[in-house]
Every structure is written in structure tokens, then in C-alpha cells.
Ligand code: NOJ
């Protein structure tokens with residue numbers, strides 16, 4: 001976690017001739033470029049001297065078949081260069097980032113186009129990007145990407161299915177040879193023991209990349225189409241265009257993938273001049289009650305966001321060191337069945353006095369997160385976006401949660417170029433008004449938070465809500481997420497349900513079916529200690545304690561969230577195996593917060609505390625699974641212990657089946 005930072009950028013050419021190979025600074029990762037018999041560009045990747053990607057073809061296909069973007073190329077020239085930079089971000093798992101890589105730039109030309117292929121070799125993986133120039137073309141229609149990832153060996157893989165409209169899918173653990181398609185990040189462990197993850201970086205004005213497995217060990221890039229009515233159209237680009245980076249993170253241990261900054265390093269520097277207003281926060285809100293079916297967003301006696309409930313949540317936040325509050329259903333236009341939307345983000349619901357709530361929150365020193373559920377009606381939302389954001393900004397609101405629930409955005413896939421443009425537009429308009437964004441039903445993160453650090457967090461996987469109205473997220477979901485979805489960036493999972501079996505609402509006649517399944521048929525597949533640990537493990541700079549506040553009132557274990565600081569300076573994944581367990585520590589100032597979670601298997605962990613500062617005594621408060629704890633039969637058993645510990649100590653930790661442990665370390 002501690003790094004020596006040199007505040008300089010060094011960029012130096014070091015090639016002679018026309019090189020076709022580049023290795024990372026420590027030599028472990030190497031990329032080899034070649035041209036096939038028909039002038040098709042190809043690349044291969046090795047790690048520690050072992051092949052990971054066998055020579056694999058590169059290119060794109062334009063709708064105009066006379067435009068050849070994938071073969072007939074000859075080498076114009078190539079060169080390599082070294083790059084070294086240390087940069088900082090206003091928040092993040094790590095505020096200080098080190099970028100050391102070597103680049104191979106290959107200039108090619110054929111009868112239609114010139115193409116620069118830019119390969120970057122980092123010690124923890126690679127990035128490759130295409131820069132095309134098609135003379136005489138104002139715009140091009142792209143109908144396919146031809147990038148292949150021809151794996152050198154079979155592998156275990158962890159991924160969700162490729163789906164252009166939703167990432168809220170269950171993870172599968174499959175052999176690569178048995179995989180059909182996948183969304184990214186697609187994580188694997190090869191039979192040679194190499195860990196890797198394929199994803200993309202800097203996804204700007206382009207559709208997302210998914211993967212299709214063509215034969216058992218070869219994955220093809222498959223771009224999200226525009227929509228079900230326009231499956232051939234993938235992207236419309238100018239005659240000169242750059243693609244997002246295609247990325248491959250590599251590691252010797254599973255946790256190396258989490259500790260990598262490769263995706264951020266492949267994004268553009270911050271575009272916001274003054275970032276002083278961008279601040280991580282903890283929040284609570286009127287939210288879980290709706291998913292449980294206890295409250296409604298709409299207009300009935302179950303309406304959750306009333307002036308009165310808002311005051312209670314603000315009081316709770318002020319009394320419990322919670323920074324912000326969210327009230328879904330604050331605005332007018334919700335109907336009970338979501339059959340028709342007439343949302344208005346400038347008109348509060350009749351029983352929600354927004355100005356009074358804001359004044360009360362201000363008086364109590366609590367921030368307000370405004371909610372815009374668009375139901376995917378993006379054109380409608382964009383038409384009044386500036387007015388709606390002005391409305392919030394004028395009232396001193398600095399945080400926005402958006403939602404795009406339902407299928408399609410005006411007939412386009414959520415992950416199409418249309419969607420990508422929209423999410424970026426909201427982030428930019430919000431930044432112009434000093435507003436942070438938390439998007440649900442988003443496009444996946446590709447490191448754009450480096451450029452727009454106001455785009456704090458997003459959903460983009462099955463979050464807590466699924467536990468209220470489905471068979472729920474299985475225990476191993478939380479040991480897969482950090483090695484897959486969270487490699488792309490923070491997630492607004494909204495952990496922290498203490499009433500695991502919804503006992504506090506059992507038999508309450510107000511509880512109605514929401515989203516097909518009655519919450520009395522559901523539960524959270526967890527122990528209580530695991531819910532606490534997830535506040536650390538599932539990183540989000542806007543971190544929610546998602547339960548009804550009544551379930552926290554007087555609960556001793558809520559002290560962890562009170563103490564927790566979401567504004568961490570540095571993070572380290574300490575140990576773990578994908579789908580089995582993971583332990584992560586985050587430092588915020590002088591304090592450390594540790595979380596470890598396990599799948600359905602109980603396990604013991606030996607945890608050296610070498611991450612603590614040497615010579616400092618810490619009060620460690622340990623929130624652990626209690627006697628007999630087990631996610632199925634005894635989820636509530638927990639215990640809290642306090643010890644004085646130093647960096648020389650090693651803790652022996654016991655995690656129950658489906659359990660976890662959270663520890664705060666406060667210097668004495
Ligand atoms: C889906 C979001 O993920 C959830 O957080 C929100 O409560 C609903 N949409 C309503 O906006």
C-alpha cells in the first residue's frame with residue numbers, strides 16, 4: 001500500500017528499427033505484433049514466459065464492405081517508448097496511482113485506411129487500442145469488431161452472460177471450453193495457474209464489448225448492437241476515430257487482479273478543474289422498504305418518502321455519523337404499478353415538502369442525494385436534463401442517483417453507443433453543476449472515473465435489491481464480484497441488511513408483492529458479520545447502510561458503520577480465491593478498515609497485520625461470526641471483541657459458512 005511516488009512523467013523512445021515486440025518494465029508481460037499472410041494484424045501475449053494469448057487477429061468490419069479495416073495492411077513504421085507517471089485522484093480505492101508501462105506503436109496502411117495499433121505492456125497486463133483514419137469518409141458505420149483472444153490453454157472462468165441490456169445476471173463458473181459468451185470483466189485462471197481478466201478501458205462514444213466464444217478456446221469481441229430493431233448497427237464513428245482500449249489484466253495470485261490499476265491508467269486525466277467538492281459519503285435512505293414491498297414509491301398510505309419519514313432519516317444520519325440521505329419516491333409522477341410514468345424531477349410528491357426537508361438536512365449537517373428514476377426514457381430525460389439538474393443544484397444538492405429500470409432506452413440497448421453517450425452526458429452535465437452521480441442500470445465502468453471523478457459509483461450487477469424479490473444472491477456472489485465486476489470500478493451494491501430474514505415486517509399487512517415475489521419468501525443469504533464486512537469488501541465511495549433504520553437503532557454492530565470512513569486513501573486485497581473468499585483492507589487517514597468474506601464454506605484465515613503502521617498500537621474492534629453462526633440456520637449470531645494490536649501481530653479468524661469478519665483499527 002505504501003509507494004514511493006515520483007511526481008514526474010517520463011516518456012522516452014527506446015526503439016531502433018521497426019520493433020514488433022514490447023515487454024513490460026519488469027519483463028514479465030510481453031506483447032508480440034505480427035502481420036498474417038494477407039496483411040491481417042495480429043498480437044500475442046505472454047506472462048512470465050508462458051503464452052497466454054496465441055497469435056490472434058485484430059480489426060473491424062465496416063457496413064460498407066468495400067472498406068477493408070482488417071487485412072491487406074503493410075507496416076509503415078513502428079516504435080517503442082517508455083512511460084512513467086505518478087498521479088493522484090480525489091478519491092479512490094487508492095488516491096495515488098503509479099503508471100509504468102512500455103508502449104509499442106505500430107503504423108499500418110492498406111488501400112482504404114491507415115491504422116495505428118497502440119499496445120501497452122504493464123507489469124500487470126496489457127491494453128491495446130485502434131486508431132483508424134479513413135481518408136474521405138466523414139462517418140463510418142461499424143458492424144463488427146474482429147478482435148480475438150485465442151487463449152493458449154483452457155481455464156476456469158467467472159462471468160455473467162453477454163447481455164446488451166442488463167448486467168443484473170447471476171455469475172457462472174465455467175470452463176472456458178464450455179463457455180458460449182460472456183460480459184466483461186471476464187475473469188479466468190488458466191490451467192497454467194495464471195489469473196487474468198478481459199475488459200475494456202475508456203469506453204467513450206462506442207458500444208460496449210462483450211465476448212463470444214467461437215471455438216472452445218477463442219473469444220471474439222462482440223459489440224453491443226444499437227437495439228433489437230437494429231442488430232447490424234454497432235457504432236457510427238467519424239472517419240478518424242479511436243476505439244476504447246481492450247484490456248487483459250494478469251496476475252500470479254487472484255488478488256493481483258484487484259490490486260491492479262491498469263484500467264485507470266488507460267483512461268484520460270481528470271477533466272474537472274476543481275474537484276474539491278467531490279467527496280465520498282456514507283448514506284441511508286428510504287429505499288429498502290420499497291423493495292421489501294412494505295412501502296411504495298407512489299401515492300398510497302404506504303408512500304415511503306414523506307416529510308415525516310425524511311426527518312426521521314435525517315435525525316438518524318446526524319446521530320450516527322452518516323453523511324447523506326436518499327429518498328426514492330420524493331418526486332411526483334410515480335404510479336403504483338409503474339404502468340405509466342409521468343415523472344417530474346422539479347415537483348415533489350404532495351406529502352414530501354422538499355424545501356422543508358432540505359432545510360432540516362442542512363440544519364443537521366446532512367447531505368441530500370436526489371433521485372431521478374427515468375425508467376429508461378432517455379430522450380425524454382435529456383430534453384429536460386439541464387432544467388432538472390439546475391433545480392437540484394440551486395437547492396444545494398451535490399449528489400444524484402439515476403435509474404434506468406426496465407428493458408431498453410427508447411428502443412436502444414442500455415449498453416449500446418446510444419446508452420454510452422447518454423451516461424457520459426449526464427456525468428458531464430452533473431459535473432458542470434458540481435454534482436456527483438450514482439447510476440443504476442448503468443453502462444459498465446471502464447475507468448472513466450479518472451476523467452470524471454464525479455461519476456462516483458454505479459450498480460451494474462445484481463445488488464442487494466435482488467434479495468428482496470428473488471431467490472437472492474447466492475453466498476459466493478460476493479466472493480466473485482471483487483474479482484469480476486469490481487475490477488471495473490466501484491459498485492453501489494448497498495450492503496448492510498441486519499434483519500436478514502425480514503422478521504421486523506413479518507405478518508405486516510402493508511407488505512405487498514413487488515417485482516413478482518413476496519418478500520416473505522425471500523431473505524439475504526448471509527450472516528450478519530458478512531453484511532458488515534461487505535461495507536469494506538464491496539468498494540463504493542458512496543456507501544449505503546441499506547436496511548430500515550429501525551433495524552440499526554440500538555444495534556451494537558452498527559458501530560462499525562458509524563466508525564467507517566468511506567474516503568479511503570489506499571486499499572489492498574490481502575488474500576483470496578475467486579468465488580471462495582477474499583480479504584481486503586482500506587486505509588483512511590490513520591485508520592484501517594478490514595473486511596473478509598467467505599462463500600457457503602466456513603473457513604479459518606491467518607491474517608498477518610503487516611499492513612498496519614509499524615510501532616503504532618491500534619484498538620482493533622472485531623465484528624465476527626458468533627458461536628454456531630451459519631448463513632442458513634443461524635445468521636444472526638455475531639460477537640464483538642476489542643484488542644490492542646500492532647503490525648507485528650497475526651490474527652486467526654474464523655468465518656462461518658456464508659459469513660465474514662470486519663475489523664476497525666483505530667490508533668490508540
Ligand atoms: C432499480 C434500482 O436499482 C433501485 O435501486 C431503485 O430503487 C429502483 N430501480 C427504482 O428506481
Ligand code: CA
Pocket residue numbers: 168440441459465
Ligand atoms: Ca437495479
